[in-house]
Amino acid sequence: MNHTTSETLQPEGFAPVASWKLFLGLSRTPHGVLDLATPCMAALLWLGHFPPTSVVVVGLITAFAGYTAVYALNDLVDYRVDQERLSLRERTEAHFDVDEFMMRHPVAQGALPFASGLTWFAFWSVVALVGAWWLNPFCALLFAASAGMEAIYCKLLRVTHLKIVPSAIVKASGGLAGVLAVDPSPSLGFVAVLTLWLAAWEVGGQNIANDIADLDDDSRVAAKTTPTVKGIPESVFRLLCAVGMSAFGGVAIYWLAGQGVGWLYPIGAALLGWKFLVGPAREVYRNPTPGTAAKLFNQASYVPVTFLALVVVSILLPV
Numbered sequence: 001m002n003h004t005t006s007e008t009l010q011p012e013g014f015a016p017v018a019s020w021k022l023f024l025g026l027s028r029t030p031h032g033v034l035d036l037a038t039p040c041m042a043a044l045l046w047l048g049h050f051p052p053t054s055v056v057v058v059g060l061i062t063a064f065a066g067y068t069a070v071y072a073l074n075d076l077v078d079y080r081v082d083q084e085r086l087s088l089r090e091r092t093e094a095h096f097d098v099d100e101f102m103m104r105h106p107v108a109q110g111a112l113p114f115a116s117g118l119t120w121f122a123f124w125s126v127v128a129l130v131g132a133w134w135l136n137p138f139c140a141l142l143f144a145a146s147a148g149m150e151a152i153y154c155k156l157l158r159v160t161h162l163k164i165v166p167s168a169i170v171k172a173s174g175g176l177a178g179v180l181a182v183d184p185s186p187s188l189g190f191v192a193v194l195t196l197w198l199a200a201w202e203v204g205g206q207n208i209a210n211d212i213a214d215l216d217d218d219s220r221v222a223a224k225t226t227p228t229v230k231g232i233p234e235s236v237f238r239l240l241c242a243v244g245m246s247a248f249g250g251v252a253i254y255w256l257a258g259q260g261v262g263w264l265y266p267i268g269a270a271l272l273g274w275k276f277l278v279g280p281a282r283e284v285y286r287n288p289t290p291g292t293a294a295k296l297f298n299q300a301s302y303v304p305v306t307f308l309a310l311v312v313v314s315i316l317l318p319v
Helices: 019-026 029-047 053-077 079-088 114-135 137-155 161-182 188-213 215-220 226-256 264-286 290-300 303-316
Strands: none
Touching: 019 053, 019 114, 029 053, 029 161, 029 188, 029 303, 053 079, 053 114, 053 137, 053 161, 079 215, 114 137, 114 161, 137 161, 161 188, 161 226, 188 215, 188 226, 188 264, 188 290, 215 226, 226 264, 226 290, 226 303, 264 290, 264 303
């Protein structure tokens, strides 16, 4: 959503927002819940069956804590840039964004103290580390590394558009953590395909798509993104390549998945890849505007949760 400077910097008379909503907005919880499906989907794909109840419960709490902490870290590291971005933003056509069910950047807007946001991040980081250590100590190391990569991604905003690399690593690490939580020695082939699939999804369906939608804002703050550095035509080409790779990877991983995953999976994966990735990406190719890019971003955001549902159905109804 777009705001004028007076709206974003919380002037006198600013309508109060419940504090819990501000914290959830800091962590982009609606989007985090969608991403929460990633480790669950990856774990079920590898196992081909449901893990013990204790692993499910601890895994869900840990994954929620991890995504909540990392998304909060993003806003905390970037809050000064976000303040600048918001102060320079002009009123333009608004595009629906799944990240904006709640207030975006509450610290940058002055609605939430930085210290409170930092405490929120620290609390969920501890929860994530404890849960991850219980599941598999390597998962705890993976979370710490992912948080570090997220901070690097933010710090590279005005340095290089190649910050997209640590972003892809962070998103792919969620799926890897899910697999390691249920099996400390998974197939390297499965891990490789999973990592490439999720990294490509992040690059094409999330990062570049979102950068095209935010091109004007990024240009005002001299951000180095694929569109601001390489231009729209090259960005669209890279987006299409990544989306195509992700759609293919989502189907191909079936042949490396657990035996309990039935034939419904590859059929459904092809359909979901078209619905949430290829179809919206084709619209961006035909008409590369912030609107079509935002639509791709929003559609692609549902990939983890829809694929999780598909895996569950294919396990329960093997064909």
